[in-house]
Amino acid sequence: MSEPYAGKAAALDAADELAGLRAQFVLDDVVYLDGNSLGALPRSVPGRVEDVVRRQWGSLRIRSWDESGWWTAPERIGDLIAPLVGAAAGQIVVGDSTSVNVFKALVGAVRMAGEGRDEILVDATTFPTDGYIAESAARMTGCALRAVAPGDVTSALGPRTAAVLLNHVDYRTGRLHDLPSLTAAIHAAGAVAVWDLCHSAGALPVGLDEHGVDLAVGCTYKYLNGGPGSPAYLYVRRDLQERFDSPLPGWNSHEDPFGMRPSYAPAPGALRGRVGTPDILSMLALEAALEVWEGVSIEAVRAKSLALTDFFLECVSAYVPEGRVEPLTPLAHAERGSQVALRCDDAGDVMKRLIERGVVGDFRHPDVLRFGFTPLYVGFGDVERAARALAQTAAVT
Numbered sequence: 001m002s003e004p005y006a007g008k009a010a011a012l013d014a015a016d017e018l019a020g021l022r023a024q025f026v027l028d029d030v031v032y033l034d035g036n037s038l039g040a041l042p043r044s045v046p047g048r049v050e051d052v053v054r055r056q057w058g059s060l061r062i063r064s065w066d067e068s069g070w071w072t073a074p075e076r077i078g079d080l081i082a083p084l085v086g087a088a089a090g091q092i093v094v095g096d097s098t099s100v101n102v103f104k105a106l107v108g109a110v111r112m113a114g115e116g117r118d119e120i121l122v123d124a125t126t127f128p129t130d131g132y133i134a135e136s137a138a139r140m141t142g143c144a145l146r147a148v149a150p151g152d153v154t155s156a157l158g159p160r161t162a163a164v165l166l167n168h169v170d171y172r173t174g175r176l177h178d179l180p181s182l183t184a185a186i187h188a189a190g191a192v193a194v195w196d197l198c199h200s201a202g203a204l205p206v207g208l209d210e211h212g213v214d215l216a217v218g219c220t221y222k223y224l225n226g227g228p229g230s231p232a233y234l235y236v237r238r239d240l241q242e243r244f245d246s247p248l249p250g251w252n253s254h255e256d257p258f259g260m261r262p263s264y265a266p267a268p269g270a271l272r273g274r275v276g277t278p279d280i281l282s283m284l285a286l287e288a289a290l291e292v293w294e295g296v297s298i299e300a301v302r303a304k305s306l307a308l309t310d311f312f313l314e315c316v317s318a319y320v321p322e323g324r325v326e327p328l329t330p331l332a333h334a335e336r337g338s339q340v341a342l343r344c345d346d347a348g349d350v351m352k353r354l355i356e357r358g359v360v361g362d363f364r365h366p367d368v369l370r371f372g373f374t375p376l377y378v379g380f381g382d383v384e385r386a387a388r389a390l391a392q393t394a395a396v397t
């Protein structure tokens with residue numbers, strides 16, 4: 001039964017203009033569908049890290065802050081991420097975790113909202129960290145916090161809404177939310193839009209500038225392949241930067257950090273999103289990882305991502321007995337990120353067995369099988385093999 005799909009996979013792989021990029025990653029014969037949790041290792045990274053450690057740190061030591069470009073790495077690497085999320089240069093700084101950047105962005109958003117606005121709306125389906133941080137940000141800023149499903153945001157907006165924190169792609173279901181129209185609705189209500197791009201950046205066009213997003217954050221260890229714990233980033237739209245009042249005004253965001261002045265004065269531009277000393281080893285590993293994107297268009301990545309997820313859904317419905325799994329990811333392309341989530345009764349056990357068979361996805365509580373498709377290194381043959389292994393695994397109960 002697998003014949004027609006194996007043949008189709010081979011044809012799709014042969015026509016795939018991004019297929020050659022896989023050679024830029026360290027991969028074995030495992031089918032790796034977990035790049036939406038931890039991206040694979042780009043071949044450019046180990047040598048760079050070795051150089052940073054041995055030469056830049058080992059030989060140049062303190063001189064590297066200037067001579068190796070350590071001090072300016074957060075904004076330099078921010079400018080490398082910018083085109084991938086549709087931002088012009090000078091609006092993104094890299095550093096800290098996503099959680100910390102959610103805090104900076106959300107408190108900054110409330111502080112730039114108008115008088116009398118004392119409510120924060122948060123995505124009720126959010127990855128938990130955003131919800132936890134929003135709860136604390138609300139307490140600190142004297143705001144009420146209301147959790148609303150993204151589909152209900154428009155009707156929940158009102159004259160009291162200060163800021164809205166949304167996930168671009170739902171980490172469980174893979175649903176892609178309508179960033180342009182939600183941002184427009186938030187603006188029409190006079191509020192500030194903060195987007196978490198963890199599951200979209202590097203997988204699909206985001207269009208931050210085009211859609212007038214106010215603030216955005218994202219991690220770099222998923223589709224940007226920066227490595228475990230690689231630093232996150234913060235986008236502050238250029239015309240809002242003067243009004244961005246960071247709740248973490250560390251010395252790296254000072255207009256004159258080495259003046260060591262007792263009083264704080266923020267640096268101009270995106271720099272005011274910085275906090276303390278950058279995590280240089282992780283940051284420069286990320287810089288090397290981003291080289292993979294040279295000459296790669298995010299539109300081509302999106303087209304392949306949709307083709308991969310379409311093909312996976314097609315193979316799953318052909319191979320897996322009806323009713324055994326149920327797709328949670330929307331079928332409409334406009335509503336789909338770069339993953340397929342399948343509801344399955346014994347999802348935890350099924351995923352364990354799948355991993356034993358060399359197909360790595362992940363299990364998300366309580367009953368979700370999650371498969372992430374990174375177009376830079378996943379092929380159509382991988383997809384067919386994963387669906388076939390799922391059918392075999394799901395047959396064991």
Ligand SMILES: Cc1ncc(COP(=O)(O)O)c(C=O)c1O
Nearest residue numbers: 097098099127129171196198219
């Ligand atoms: C949407 C989203 N936000 C935030 C995070 C995590 O943030 P942090 O980088 O602080 O661990 C994740 C996953 O780790 C995520 O999927």
Ligand SMILES: Nc1ccccc1C(=O)C[C@H](N)C(=O)O
Nearest residue numbers: 036037038127171172198221364
């Ligand atoms: N940062 C991690 C560290 C360890 C294990 C997983 C993660 C994830 O990124 C989880 C991911 N955000 C998710 O959408 O499930």
